[in-house]
Amino acid sequence: xxxxxxxxxxxxxxxxxxxxxxxxxxxxxxxxxxxxxxxxxxxxxxxxxxxxxxxxxxxxxxxxxxxxxxxxxxxxxxxxxxxxxxxxxxxxxxxxxxxxxxxxxxxxxxxxxxxxxxxxxxxxxxxxxxxxxxxxxxxxxxxxxxxxxxxxxxxxxxxxxxxxxxxxxxxxxxxxxxxxxxxxxxxxxxxxxxxxxxxxxxxxxxxxxxxxxxxxxxxxxxxxxxxxxxxxxxxxxxxxxxxxxxxxxxxxxxxxxxxxxxxxxxxxxxxxxxxxxxxxxxxxxxxxxxxxxxxxxxxxxxxxxxxxxxxxxxxxxxxxxxxxxxxxxxxxxxxxxxxxxxxxxxxxxxxxxxxxxxxxxxxxxxxxxxxxxxxxxxxxxxxxxxxxxxxxxxxxxxxxxxxxxxxxxxxxxxxxxxxxxxxxxxxxxxxxxxxxxxxxxxxxxxxxxxxxxxxxxxxxxxxxxxx
Amino acid sequence: xxxxxxxxxxxxxxxxxxxxxxxxxxxxxxxxxxxxxxxxxxxxxxxxxxxxxxxxxxxxxxxxxxxxxxxxxxxxxxxxxxxxxxxxxxxxxxxxxxxxxxxxxxxxxxxxxxxxxxxxxxxxxxxxxxxxxxxxxxxxxxxxxxxxxxxxxxxxxxxxxxxxxxxxxxxxxxxxxxxxxxxxxxxxxxxxxxxxxxxxxxxx
Numbered sequence: 001x002x003x004x005x006x007x008x009x010x011x012x013x014x015x016x017x018x019x020x021x022x023x024x025x026x027x028x029x030x031x032x033x034x035x036x037x038x039x040x041x042x043x044x045x046x047x048x049x050x051x052x053x054x055x056x057x058x059x060x061x062x063x064x065x066x067x068x069x070x071x072x073x074x075x076x077x078x079x080x081x082x083x084x085x086x087x088x089x090x091x092x093x094x095x096x097x098x099x100x101x102x103x104x105x106x107x108x109x110x111x112x113x114x115x116x117x118x119x120x121x122x123x124x125x126x127x128x129x130x131x132x133x134x135x136x137x138x139x140x141x142x143x144x145x146x147x148x149x150x151x152x153x154x155x156x157x158x159x160x161x162x163x164x165x166x167x168x169x170x171x172x173x174x175x176x177x178x179x180x181x182x183x184x185x186x187x188x189x190x191x192x193x194x195x196x197x198x199x200x201x202x203x204x205x206x207x208x209x210x211x212x213x214x215x216x217x218x219x220x221x222x223x224x225x226x227x228x229x230x231x232x233x234x235x236x237x238x239x240x241x242x243x244x245x246x247x248x249x250x251x252x253x254x255x256x257x258x259x260x261x262x263x264x265x266x267x268x269x270x271x272x273x274x275x276x277x278x279x280x281x282x283x284x285x286x287x288x289x290x291x292x293x294x295x296x297x298x299x300x301x302x303x304x305x306x307x308x309x310x311x312x313x314x315x316x317x318x319x320x321x322x323x324x325x326x327x328x329x330x331x332x333x334x335x336x337x338x339x340x341x342x343x344x345x346x347x348x349x350x351x352x353x354x355x356x357x358x359x360x361x362x363x364x365x366x367x368x369x370x371x372x373x374x375x376x377x378x379x380x381x382x383x384x385x386x387x388x389x390x391x392x393x394x395x396x397x398x399x400x401x402x403x404x405x406x407x408x409x410x411x412x413x414x415x416x417x418x419x420x421x422x423x424x425x426x427x428x429x430x431x432x433x434x435x436x437x438x439x440x441x442x443x444x445x446x447x448x449x450x451x452x453x454x455x456x457x458x459x460x461x462x463x464x465x466x467x
Numbered sequence: 468x469x470x471x472x473x474x475x476x477x478x479x480x481x482x483x484x485x486x487x488x489x490x491x492x493x494x495x496x497x498x499x500x501x502x503x504x505x506x507x508x509x510x511x512x513x514x515x516x517x518x519x520x521x522x523x524x525x526x527x528x529x530x531x532x533x534x535x536x537x538x539x540x541x542x543x544x545x546x547x548x549x550x551x552x553x554x555x556x557x558x559x560x561x562x563x564x565x566x567x568x569x570x571x572x573x574x575x576x577x578x579x580x581x582x583x584x585x586x587x588x589x590x591x592x593x594x595x596x597x598x599x600x601x602x603x604x605x606x607x608x609x610x611x612x613x614x615x616x617x618x619x620x621x622x623x624x625x626x627x628x629x630x631x632x633x634x635x636x637x638x639x640x641x642x643x644x645x646x647x648x649x650x651x652x653x654x655x656x657x658x659x660x661x662x663x664x665x666x667x668x669x670x671x
C-alpha cells in the first residue's frame with residue numbers, strides 16, 4: 001500500500017464516504033464534458049428526474065467530431081451536427097459553460113482546461129475520455145470515465161471508485177537534444193508493456209521530469225493510459241505555479257500565495273512509500289517510433305523492427321500480426337520507411353511548444369513530393385498564439401496545411417481519415433488497426449519534430465540528423 | 468405502448484402490476500430489439516421498437532400490441548430468456564415499453580446483469596411452475612400481480628407461487644445498491660461536508 005504520495009493525499013481530501021461493496025465515493029473537483037460521451041448521460045439524468053449537482057464545476061467543449069477544414073453549421077455529417085446540437089441544448093438547459101466553436105476558447109478538451117487554468121494541483125478531474133490522465137501533469141488525480149459514470153458525476157458530482165496502487169517512474173539525467181517527452185513515454189510503454197500500469201497510478205518523478213515544461217508533462221501523463229495506468233501525475237512545483245499564474249480561471253492575485261502554499265503541500269513526501277518503482281535513464285533514450293499495432297511496439301529511430309526470437313514469447317503473436325498488417329519485415333530499419341500522410345496535433349502533442357518544435361524542423365525546408373502534411377492546433381488559443389509567432393506561415397511555406405482546432409486524425413470521428421493502406425507519421429497516441437479511419441490504414445506514432453522530419457524526407461528520419 | 472411510469476429507483480421491495488405472457492424458450496435479444504435500432508444517440512425511442520419484427524409478423528396479435536395488455540408491467544417467460552447479444556438496448560426497450568419485472572425459468576447471464584443495472588428483477592421458478600403461472604396470468608389479463616422480494620413470492624391474491632432470485636442480485640435490489648447513481652446522490656450531506664473542506668472551492 002502506498003502512503004504519503006500525492007495520490008494518497010488528494011484521494012483522502014476528496015473521500016466522501018465508503019460505499020457498501022468496498023468502493024469509495026469520491027468528489028470530483030472538475031468535470032469536463034464533450035459531445036461524444038455526454039448525450040446519453042444527460043438523457044439518463046432526465047429519465048431519473050435528476051438535475052446537474054454542480055454546474056459550476058462542469059465545463060464543456062466540442063472536439064472529437066468537428067471538421068478541421070470547414071466548421072460551418074450545420075455540419076455535413078448529420079450525426080456530428082446532432083451531437084453538437086444536443087450538447088448545446090444540454091449545456092443551456094443546465095447552466096453549464098460551453099466553450100464552443102468561435103468562442104475563442106474551443107479546442108481539444110485536454111488542451112483547453114489546462115490553458116484556461118481550470119486544471120489545478122490537488123483536484124480530482126474526470127471526463128468521458130481515456131486521455132483525461134493528461135491533467136495529472138498538474139498534480140491532480142485525473143482519469144477517464146464511461147458514459148454511465150458521466151451520468152453519475154452529473155447527478156452527484158462524485159463517483160464510486162476503487163483506490164489504485166502507485167508506481168513511481170523515476171527518470172534520471174536529462175532528455176537529449178531532439179528527444180522529447182513523447183519519446184520518453186513511448187520508451188516507458190515499450191519497456192513496461194501496455195498492461196503493466198493496470199491497477200496503478202503512475203507518479204513521474206526524478207531529475208529528468210523536474211525540468212520538463214508543463215506541456216511536456218502533459219504529453220507524458222496523456223499517454224499513461226496507453227501503458228495501462230488510468231492516472232499519471234507529476235508533483236506540482238514552481239514550473240506548475242508559473243504556468244498557472246495569471247490564467248483566466250486560476251486563483252486571482254489576492255489569494256495566489258495561499259494557493260501556491262496549499263499546492264506545494266500536496267507533493268509526495270520525501271519519505272512517501274510506493275507500491276512499486278521503476279527507473280529509467282533519460283539520456284539513453286532516442287527519438288522513438290511505434291512500428292506496429294499497439295503503443296507498446298516502439299523502437300528507437302536508429303533501431304530495427306524486432307525479430308520474433310528477440311521478443312518475449314507473450315509478445316510474439318501480436319508482433320506476427322503487426323508485421324503482416326504494417327507490411328514491415330522483422331529486422332527492417334524503421335528509418336527509411338516511406339510515409340504518405342503526416343499529422344501534427346492531438347491531445348498528446350497539439351500545444352504551442354509542439355508546434356514550435358515541428359516548425360523549427362520545417363523552417364526553410366519543404367514537404368517531400370507526394371506527401372500530405374497538415375498541422376492541427378489543439379485549441380483556438382493555441383492557434384492564436386502560433387499565428388502571432390508566424391508559425392502558420394512557416395508551416396504553409398513548407399507545404400503543410402494549417403487547420404482549425406479539433407481531435408482531427410487521431411481517431412476516425414470527423415472527416416480527417418486515412419484512405420486505403422496509407423501509412424501516417426502521427427503525433428497522436430494510438431496506432432491500433434483502423435484507428436485513423438481506414439480499415440487497412442497504418443500509423444507510426446512519434447514526436448511532432450519527428451513527424452515534421454518525416455514529412456520533409458518523405459520517410460521516417462532521425463530528426464537529429466536532418467540536413 | 469404504456470404511458471410513462473417512473474423508471475426504477477432506489478430500494479425495491481416489490482413490483483406490482485398487470486402481467487403478460489410470452490411463450491417459448493430461447494427468446495433472444497435480436498428479437499427483443501432488432502440490430503437496426505441500435506444506432507441511436509439516446510434510448511428514448513426503443514420502447515415502441517421492442518419485439519418489432521415479431522410484432523410485424525403477428526400483425527397486431529402479439530401480446531405487446533394487444534389493447535388488453537397496454538400498461539402491463541410484469542413479463543412471464545420460459546427458459547433462457549434474453550440469450551444472444553449483450554446489447555443493453557434489450558432491457559432498455561422492455562423497460563421503456565413498460566416492463567418492471569420478469570418471471571421465468573432462466574435468463575442469459577448478460578441480460579440478467581443488464582436488467583439488474585436498470586432495477587428490473589428477474590425472478591425464477593421451475594418449468595412446470597412457470598407454465599402454471601402463464602396459464603393463470605393469461606386467464607385474467609386485468610388481474611394485479613405482485614412480485615414480493617421480501618417474501619419471495621409471485622401472487623395475484625388468489626394464486627401464490629414461491630420464486631427465487633440470485634442472492635447477490637436480491638441483496639442489491641432490496642438495498643438499492645443496484646442503482647449506482649441513487650447510491651451517490653443519497654450521500655449529499657457527506658458530499659457537502661467534503662466540499663466545505665476543500666481549499667480550492669473556497670479561495671484557499
